[in-house]
Amino acid sequence: MNDNQLTVLPKEMRKPKNLEKLFLKDNQLRSFPTWIGDLRSLALLNISYNHLDALPFGIGDLRNLEALDVSYNKLTILPKEMAYLYNLKYLDMQNNYITFLPNCIKELKNLTGLYISNNQLTSLPDWIGNLERLEELDVSNNKLTALPEGICNLSLKEFNYSNNAINLEFSSMNMKTWMQYEGKYTISYIVSAQDRERAIEKQKQKQMKVLEEEQKRQIEERIHAERIHADAEKK
Secondary structure, eight states: OOSSOOSSOOGGGGSOTTOOEEEOOSSOOOOOOGGGGGOTTOOEEEOOSSOOSOOOGGGGGOTTOOEEEOOSSOOOOOOGGGGGOTTOOEEEOOSSOOOSOOGGGGGOTTOOEEEOOSSOOOOOOGGGGGOTTOOEEEOOSSOOOOOOGGGGGOOOSEEEOOSSOOOGGGSSSOHHHHHHHHHHSOOOOOOSHHHHHHHHHHHHHHHHHHHHHHHHHHHHHHHHHHHHHHHHHHO
């Protein structure tokens, strides 16, 4: 349902309870219904490039959600119910108006990719270091002036903090700690907008491929189990 000029989500969308992927990119949505939480099987939800200024609390009922793309909207805050998205691995919030990371994000222990570039962040919480599975973090093009020491707890493969006003001299971590961190991990600095967009798109494709392979594996296992059950009944 990408690029369909939708202004509201049809109520008929509530019916397919087994829906696993929902693409609503490039529409004209200004609000999102609370009943989205009824689609309990959703693993992927893309509502990027719309006009949303808020997400419904019902989104917290999507316990099987693994990938959520809300980039290029008008979000200023996230609902606390997002803390219940325990299986979320990929969260793209780039190009919104978010000023701080709410505490609900720290509950997303399975996150591997967090993209919050081009927002209005002035600081990062120290608890970000508790997202132990995080591999890619993009906070470029914000208003950050410092980095929390907790970030050194992360085993990042890619960390983009370009185009901020970060001064390590005034960060909560000292220069020695940061130099040790840089020496321990490979950190990527993506400067140009073109390179940044290309890198994010590449990561999206990688995440989608992993998700599709996992879903394919689950379907094959279910079919195999059904065959075994059917054979047993014949005997």
